[in-house]
Amino acid sequence: MTAGGASSAQADVLDTVQVHGFMSQALIMSRHNDFFGPSSQSGGSLQYTEIGANISMRPTKDLLVSAQVLSRRAGDDNSDYEPKLDYGLLDYQFVTDNSRVLGVQVGKIKQPFGIYNQTRDVAFTRPGILLPQSIYFDRTRAPALSSEGVSVYGEEHLSSGMLYFQAGLGKANTDNNVKNTIWDSRVPASIDGALSSIGQIGYEHDSGNIIAALTVAEANIDIDGPRAAPDRYSFRPIIMSLQYNHGYWSLTGEYALRRQSFTGGDHDDHITGESWYIQYTHRFLEDWQWLLRYDSLVNDRADPKGRQFEADGRGAAHSQFARDWTLGLQWNATSNLLLSTEYHHVNGTGWLPKDQDTSDQYWGMLLFQASWRF
Numbered sequence: 001m002t003a004g005g006a007s008s009a010q011a012d013v014l015d016t017v018q019v020h021g022f023m024s025q026a027l028i029m030s031r032h033n034d035f036f037g038p039s040s041q042s043g044g045s046l047q048y049t050e051i052g053a054n055i056s057m058r059p060t061k062d063l064l065v066s067a068q069v070l071s072r073r074a075g076d077d078n079s080d081y082e083p084k085l086d087y088g089l090l091d092y093q094f095v096t097d098n099s100r101v102l103g104v105q106v107g108k109i110k111q112p113f114g115i116y117n118q119t120r121d122v123a124f125t126r127p128g129i130l131l132p133q134s135i136y137f138d139r140t141r142a143p144a145l146s147s148e149g150v151s152v153y154g155e156e157h158l159s160s161g162m163l164y165f166q167a168g169l170g171k172a173n174t175d176n177n178v179k180n181t182i183w184d185s186r187v188p189a190s191i192d193g194a195l196s197s198i199g200q201i202g203y204e205h206d207s208g209n210i211i212a213a214l215t216v217a218e219a220n221i222d223i224d225g226p227r228a229a230p231d232r233y234s235f236r237p238i239i240m241s242l243q244y245n246h247g248y249w250s251l252t253g254e255y256a257l258r259r260q261s262f263t264g265g266d267h268d269d270h271i272t273g274e275s276w277y278i279q280y281t282h283r284f285l286e287d288w289q290w291l292l293r294y295d296s297l298v299n300d301r302a303d304p305k306g307r308q309f310e311a312d313g314r315g316a317a318h319s320q321f322a323r324d325w326t327l328g329l330q331w332n333a334t335s336n337l338l339l340s341t342e343y344h345h346v347n348g349t350g351w352l353p354k355d356q357d358t359s360d361q362y363w364g365m366l367l368f369q370a371s372w373r374f
Contacts, residue, residue: 013059021053024123026369032360033352036075039365048369049073050121052086064091070121074138086110086121087146101155105168109151112166112200113144113215114254115241120145123371127252127281127291128328128342130367133351134275134297135239135254140181142173143219143235147196161206167199172219181354182221182233189225194232196220208245215239223264231264248283274298291328291342297321297350315354318361322350338371 028036029044037047054068067088071081089107096102110118114135119125130138137144149170156163172193179191202213219235236259243252258273277295284290298304299320306320328342345364 016058019055022122022373024050024369024371026367028365028367030365032363035365047073047075062093099157103153105151108146108148110146111144111198114239124338124373129340129369132277132295134277134295135256139177139353142175142178147172162204165201169197172196174221189223192222194220194222211243213241228266230262230267234261250281252279272301274301287332289330293326295324299350318348320350322348336373340369342367
């Protein structure tokens with residue numbers, strides 16, 4: 001290749017570079033219980049901030065290199081705004097034509113967990129300020145969000161729609177929120193992600209008018225604690241997702257069975273939780289959208305009201321479930337500015353952190369958020 005040819009090829013690669021970013025700031029005011037900081041105190045909490053920037057490029061037609069850095073504050077989580085690698089991967093498509101795509105990703109990869117997980121931190125892709133907490137837990141988001149490993153994916157374009165799949169193996173991510181949720185913070189221990197897996201198969205009919213998906217995952221976390229303590233925690237959810245889009249409105253529902261276990265030491269404990277929500281969104285006046293959602297969480301299907309949990313002296317019964325009615329409103333003030341508000345009326349504290357005072361069964365919160373992207 002001549003010098004001019006090499007320079008031209010380099011210029012072609014640089015032409016594929018894309019840089020984008022986003023920033024969101026929320027104000028949360030709640031009654032009784034706190035969420036993301038001291039939200040029940042006078043003035044509410046401003047401790048919910050998301051700032052991200054991503055870059056991508058194509059060195060060749062079949063190879064994509066992309067990464068995103070995220071700084072996120074959600075109450076005490078990441079309170080110093082320390083930027084972290086959200087994802088960073090090489091994506092190679094070894095088959096690509098009008099009817100089929102097959103590819104592989106290597107690196108830190110976003111998980112295909114339900115409908116919203118892969119873009120959950122970008123406010124413009126969410127139906128509301130908060131995603132349904134029964135499926136998309138914020139307190140234990142790390143293992144569900146991404147993993148370090150390898151993933152294969154494919155698309156098959158049919159006359160009626162598109163069939164797709166993604167499956168991956170990698171090391172589950174952990175943080176202090178995960179540790180405090182699965183482990184008694186009064187007992188010294190450390191945790192570390194172990195080999196985990198996830199797979200999703202889905203179908204989009206008629207350019208996305210109907211979207212259906214099935215997600216199966218297993219997240220494993222090693223525990224290094226006292227001799228009699230368990231040495232492995234496993235989370236194995238099965239999620240069924242369905243969405244219908246028609247003109248200016250959408251109806252979305254997801255249902256999950258959440259199987260959890262502690263094994264090793266003196267433990268062989270298993271529990272199955274249940275989560276589901278149904279959500280209606282309606283776009284009106286071109287730039288406005290409203291949301292109505294009912295979201296239900298039960299930590300143990302064998303004890304749905306938490307009565308046995310409380311009788312055993314393990315905590316309040318209402319800490320084992322949560323039923324949340326949400327009403328929201330979004331305004332796309334410009335193509336780059338989104339203003340949102342929503343109200344939650346909640347019965348139960350099942351998705352609040354275990355290490356905070358959650359003495360009130362019935363509580364509510366009002367959120368406002370401004371989001372910008374480039």
